[in-house]
Amino acid sequence: MAEPAHSDEPLLKTPLHAEHVALGARMVPFAGYDMPVQYPTGILTEHNWTREHAGLFDVSHMGQAFLVAEDKSHETVARALEALIPADVLNLKLNQQRYSQLLADDGGILDDLMVTRVGAPGHEGWLYLVVNASMKEQDYAHIQARLPTGVSLNRKDNLGLMALQGPSAEAVLTKLSPEAAGLSFMMSADVQIDGIWCHVSRSGYTGEDGFEISCKGEDAAKLWRALLADPEVKAIGLGARDSLRLEAGLCLYGHDIDTTTSPIEAGLIWSIQKRRREEGGFPGAARVQREIKDGASRVRVGIKPEGRAPAREGSVITTPDGREVGIVTSGGFGPTVNGPVAMGYVAKDVSAVGTDLHLIVRGKPLPAKVAAMPFAPHRYKR
């Protein structure tokens, strides 16, 4: 997800670009977009504000699209998507959302995504997809090429998407839309906020309670300002988004998961519902089912360095006696933990919580232990 833009291509702007500039954000290239990495108060303050109050994130760079069945049948569109991802789409309730992965034939992960069964009247047989910004062109091409006749992909490049995250998110949204604020985790609704039509889901990627709100691009700035007008809400950049999701133990595509990792190695079995585990029928099912049965040879684990020094992505992991057993895929400083945190892949035999490991940082071994994730407890409203 963090691939820098190709240098000779102009950067894209989200519908909220001018808002970030006006707030004094430091803008950086991210997945082809000019995005705010932080605002003037800095990443630590933004991170802590989100954990204690509510943070507002511009995630309009992510890819929003609809899968539409011509025959208006949920079963038709669900079966089409189930051929590409291992989640149970068929049994989604109206307005229910699920996290899943686009899988390659060898079980590697092409991208991770959110899928929602659209509940709005007149949209029977529609699924709403949100994919990573850096992967959207590849994802759309991949999906398009594999759709059966009668199901089409409708990309929505002109929408805005923002996330309101943190313990105050519910109280803030209650004032603007009690209906949206009453949603339960991973459910969504179509509501009006300040006269603006929005699709709101109770979800996010920080480990906190919160909402993701999609609206027309031309309405995004007005909605952004309405949310920011609440003194509990501050704008939060990509820097804190990364430290928040790392503490929450959530995967970042291109780092913690990619085409070389399977969902089982990545610890994402919870996102593959029972029916799909048993029936298969998705790309890479043979590998996924084998790894469920026999265990994967390596697994994603949380890692807590024992000192103060962060271990970054790419740090080699060894046993205390120097045997190389894995690699760090995300690592940095966790402001809520108030210390370094990391995640990475290690061999199965050294993956138990509490196992002593070394992380090789600048040539020196740093003592660390396998740690339970999340590092900061999830506070979802279930």
Place this chain on the structure above:
Amino acid sequence: MTTRYTKDHEYIRVEGDAGIVGISDYAQGQLGDVVFVELPSVGKTLSKGDEAAVVESVKAASEVYAPVSGEVVEVNSELEASPGTVNEDPAGRGWFMKIRLTNESELDGLMTEEQYGEFVKSIS
């Protein structure tokens, strides 16, 4: 007392045959919140341009290079417990190390306060 700057945004404030080394206010602003500092051991001999320390923000790790050659005679061990001092007071309490210079003429190749101010303007 003279203060000189490098293009990598270290400063050295020289008094007699030793100099206090740190990073500039511009550098701390670019790094953002400093969360960890790794200092060299006292007695270590550095050549100009050697990696002398590491400063880490939430986002990334950056090297601090020796602005001159010399021996590390003192380090600011308070940074281990309070790395944020680098942001709060980079030119004062946020210093990194004291180096005894072995070749004072190396200072001539560094920028003065005024030159450094122009340099920062040219890149920001």
